[in-house]
Amino acid sequence: MKELYVHSEEVFRMAFNLYYYESKVxxxxxxxSFTTYKVRPGRFKVVSQDTDFMPIYEGLNPLLYEVxxxxxxxxxxxKSLTRTYGPFMLLIKEMYISQLQKPMDICKERTIDEAIASFKLVYLVARSSMEEDLIMANFAMKIAWLYRLKEDKESEMHYLRSARELYAKSFASNKEGEERLQYLNAELSLRIGDIEEAKRGFSRLIAGREVSNKYRNYARKRWEDYKYSNEAKSEEELKEDIIE
Ligand SMILES: [Zn+2]
Known part of the structure; x- marks a missing residue:
């Protein structure tokens, strides 16, 4: 019995070494000090991205281990937090740490739910230290992506709405960042069903004189794909109506 135990422990260690490493923090x-799992760089590959820039991975998903x-x-x-010193740490201790019931131990292999919890915790830390809206928006977005992986549509929509609100209050430090914010506003509007706002946003990017080719093309493709799939859908609905 003991041998078997040692054996399975060994197999576990080998599998761990193949996929993860332990980062000391x-x-x-x-x-x-504590150690927390990170995915080995060779164990995932970005194969494409969703229209709101969610990376689609082959292999493991490093997003689960970011926090x-x-x-x-x-x-x-x-890594995106900036207010992690002096007076901000006092705020974090007062507004966040003192409110916690019991710290979670999510330092090893994580489920999607545990990854969602990790991002919700870092969101609360960021809110306590009054981090910039852009940082908060990115956290809300990543929580929405994790719910998408879980196929929990309702929670995904909730966090996409929060992300859009936070992006609307955000500032970018350069032109590329500004265009990304405009694109995301249109994209998230489309996803949450605010079609008028999506149309306005995409039109501005498609017609704007100063807009870079990159975002003009993203916007054009996204809006055309949406219109095409929507037209196809209404045609089908029309057919169904006729049949009935
Ligand atoms: Zn600690």
């Missing part, structure tokens, strides 16, 4: 909040959550105090960290 010193917690910025409680200063204790490190300290199992000792509950502090959650993502």
């Amino acid at each position: 010193e917690c910025n909040c409680c200063k204790k 490190a959550v300290c199992p000792n105090c509950g502090y959650a960290y993502h």
Whole structure:
């Protein structure tokens, strides 16, 4: 019996070594160390992207391991956070840490639900330290993507709506970023069913004199695909009506 146990433990270690590595983190909040899984770079490949830039991966999904959550105090960290020092840490301790019930231990292999929890925690950290809207918007977007993977449409829509609201308040630091925000506003509007706003946004990108080819093409393709699939749909509905 004991041999079998050792054997399965060994198999587990081998599988772990193939897919993940353990990253050592010193917690910025409680200063204790912990290790958390990261996907090995060779174990995933971006094969395409969804129309709202969600990367489609082959192999494992590194998105599940982007947020490190300290199992000792509950502090959650993502590389995009900027307000992680001095007075901001005091705010995080007061507004976030002190409100936590019990820190979660999600440092090993994660389910999609655990990954969603990790992003919700880092979203709360970011809100406590008053991070910029753009950072918050990106978290809301990633939570929506994880719900999409889970095929939970209702929750996905909820977070796409939050992301659109936050992107609307965001500022970009350059022209490319500005165009990306405009595109995302139109794209998210389309996804949540605000067709008028989507049409306005895509039209501005398609017709704007200063707009780069990249975003003009994205916008044109997306709007044409939408119109085409919608026309096809209404034709089918029309046929069904006639048959009835
Ligand atoms: Zn900690």
